[in-house]
Amino acid sequence: MRSDIHVCSDPENVHDRPVYTLGDSCPVCxxxxxxxxxxxxxxxxxYGEYRRRARRDRP
Known part of the structure; x- marks a missing residue:
């Protein structure tokens, strides 16, 4: 599934909420x-079982 709507790839460091756009770069940062x-x-x-097991084992 592919969407035309994109979200900023670095939301934790710059934004207090997700920034959505249609472009290839974030309009804010x-x-x-x-x-x-x-x-x-x-x-x-x-491989779903292995992925869930790995997720549980993370600290």
């Missing part, structure tokens, strides 16, 4: 933007 669409969900994901 001029940082590059990234796709705002969520990753597709696949119920047959073979």
């Amino acid at each position: 001029d940082a590059p933007t990234e796709n705002s669409a969520p990753a597709p969900f696949d119920p047959t994901d073979r």
Whole structure:
């Protein structure tokens, strides 16, 4: 899934809320933007168990 709406890739350091735009760079801080669409969900994901386990093990 691909979206035309982009969000600033560096929101924690500069912004107090997400900045959305249609361009390739943030209009506030001029940082590059990234796709705002969520990753597709696949119920047959073979590696989902390992990814969830790795996420739990992080401090």
